[in-house]
Amino acid sequence: MQPSHFLSSQWKPLSSTIVKVQGCHRYSLMRKTRRSGSARQDKPDAILHGRHRFSLVFELGASAALLIAALITINGWHVWQTYHSALAKSQTATMNLTQALSQHASDTFSQAEATLAELARQIDTLGAGAAQRPRLHQLFQQKAQGLKQIGAISLFDDAGHMIVTEADHLPAVNNYADRDYFIYHRDHPELTLRIGNVVRSRMTHQLIVPISRRLNHSDGSFAGVVLESIMLDHFRNFYTRFMISDDSTLMMLLNNGTVLYRHPYDEKIIGTTIAGSPLYQDNIRQNHSGIVTSVLSADPEQKVYSYTHLKQYPVIVTTGLSLDQTMSDWRQDAFNHAVMTLIFVVMITTVCLLLMRQVRARMRAEQELIHAQRELRTLNRSLEKLARSDGLTGLYNRRHFDLALDNEFKRAMQSRRELGLILLDVDYFKQFNDLYGHVAGDECLRLIGQTLHNLPLRHRDLVARYGGEEFIILLPDTDRAGTLAAAQRIRQGIIQLNIPHEGSPTGILTSSLGVFVGLPVAGQDTPTRLVVKADSALYQAKRQGRNQICQA
Numbered sequence: 001m002q003p004s005h006f007l008s009s010q011w012k013p014l015s016s017t018i019v020k021v022q023g024c025h026r027y028s029l030m031r032k033t034r035r036s037g038s039a040r041q042d043k044p045d046a047i048l049h050g051r052h053r054f055s056l057v058f059e060l061g062a063s064a065a066l067l068i069a070a071l072i073t074i075n076g077w078h079v080w081q082t083y084h085s086a087l088a089k090s091q092t093a094t095m096n097l098t099q100a101l102s103q104h105a106s107d108t109f110s111q112a113e114a115t116l117a118e119l120a121r122q123i124d125t126l127g128a129g130a131a132q133r134p135r136l137h138q139l140f141q142q143k144a145q146g147l148k149q150i151g152a153i154s155l156f157d158d159a160g161h162m163i164v165t166e167a168d169h170l171p172a173v174n175n176y177a178d179r180d181y182f183i184y185h186r187d188h189p190e191l192t193l194r195i196g197n198v199v200r201s202r203m204t205h206q207l208i209v210p211i212s213r214r215l216n217h218s219d220g221s222f223a224g225v226v227l228e229s230i231m232l233d234h235f236r237n238f239y240t241r242f243m244i245s246d247d248s249t250l251m252m253l254l255n256n257g258t259v260l261y262r263h264p265y266d267e268k269i270i271g272t273t274i275a276g277s278p279l280y281q282d283n284i285r286q287n288h289s290g291i292v293t294s295v296l297s298a299d300p301e302q303k304v305y306s307y308t309h310l311k312q313y314p315v316i317v318t319t320g321l322s323l324d325q326t327m328s329d330w331r332q333d334a335f336n337h338a339v340m341t342l343i344f345v346v347m348i349t350t351v352c353l354l355l356m357r358q359v360r361a362r363m364r365a366e367q368e369l370i371h372a373q374r375e376l377r378t379l380n381r382s383l384e385k386l387a388r389s390d391g392l393t394g395l396y397n398r399r400h401f402d403l404a405l406d407n408e409f410k411r412a413m414q415s416r417r418e419l420g421l422i423l424l425d426v427d428y429f430k431q432f433n434d435l436y437g438h439v440a441g442d443e444c445l446r447l448i449g450q451t452l453h454n455l456p457l458r459h460r461d462l463v464a465r466y467g468g469e470e471f472i473i474l475l476p477d478t479d480r481a482g483t484l485a486a487a488q489r490i491r492q493g494i495i496q497l498n499i500p501h502e503g504s505p506t507g508i509l510t511s512s513l514g515v516f517v518g519l520p521v522a523g524q525d526t527p528t529r530l531v532v533k534a535d536s537a538l539y540q541a542k543r544q545g546r547n548q549i550c551q552a
């Protein structure tokens, strides 16, 4: 028979059990189980790391976002607070200013009212005839000298002629019947004080505020007007004392919104009206006093306005402080805070991004490390397997067998249980190689290895290639009968392979087996000695004609 025939022939494993064992495990099975176990461990590992990384990066991002949100909220709250505080301060400042101006205006007008009331009484008492006029002139002079704000004091008859004045001479053209105040008093019976629009004096050519009062004859008919003109400069001098920015405004108005005076001084504005402005329409006209952020028609810039009506006179005083100006400190502060916040936000974001990058890099390194560890473990397992197994047959090698024998030897000593050892050698294998070649010899050894591998052994039993064409089987806790039965099965198994061997007297490949069974004796036996004993039994089997089992 050609070697190709037996090489391809199916070898049937032993169907009966030599040594009865429960739950025997193969090396390959153990290896498979261990590999799948590690795969099961690796998968949750990877998931955990993925999740861990995600949650770490997420936590970092969330913390930074929270920190930034807190920072912005705190600074926003601070800016909001300081805005309202600055606004309240500017409102207080404008109201104080308005109060000072209203006090000044009240004082000025009440002095004028008192003067006019006294002069009217004197005129009523003395009369205003030609004889009394020098006396009245003196009186007017005294009053005018006593009050420096007074530009002129004049008396007009019922036709509008100036008949007495504090000046030494009456004007050449001295009819004032066209003046507002004259017309008003002529047409209105009340004897109350009237504060008129600013006009230019015909005598001094200065701007004046005319304050006038009607005079009646004893029968109640119109007798004329007594006038006290207050120089606009009086207000100008007073208003200039206040240090206000150019875009702020101090104003004195008549009740109808006509401007009596305005600081900073601008002659063009004197006599104009703010009656159409939101400030006047929505606030001044409606309330006695108040504070409001508003605009004027002629001045669209938003200002913090405070205003008050004088209690006794139809005059309003208003102060408008530039919102831009009054809030400039707050704006600077808010800007500083915004810049600081921005710097912190940028810093936090940068640090967070760097940390996130580091975490990612670290996680990546960890992943790579885990991967490398896994590969190393796999490599170690393969190396371990390689170190323990025989390359040709896949069985354990001599090195592993020696270690296992050491262990089982010790165990047998301790447990006082017998140990079985079978040493197998292929008969006439040199001839086989010579006849069929080394490749066929290798295949033959592989088939024998497979036969041994398929033996139904217990989990502590071990089959190894001892070297060359020699195999060894270790059977812990096995008595003589069990070991011999196993040896017999093995021998039969090899015969059943039916490998043709023309160099053998039997015509097929056979094997000789040396068996040792016994309890190792303390102080006498060693693992090597047990093998030697099995080997000498094998030697005996060879000597007695091969294809047989001999026991040591």
Ligand SMILES: Nc1nc2c(ncn2[C@@H]2O[C@H](COP(=O)(O)OP(=O)(O)OP(=O)(O)O)[C@@H](O)[C@H]2O)c(=O)[nH]1
Residues within 6 Å of the ligand: 392, 425, 426, 427, 428, 429, 430, 431, 433, 437, 438, 439, 440, 441, 442, 445, 467, 468, 469, 542, 546
């Ligand atoms: N093909 C092959 N041959 C091997 C291997 N290992 C050892 N051999 C051969 O096995 C033969 C063993 O020969 P011997 O020790 O003289 O024994 P034998 O020819 O079997 O004779 P007996 O054992 O006395 O029956 C040698 O020729 C070795 O070269 C191997 O792995 N493959």
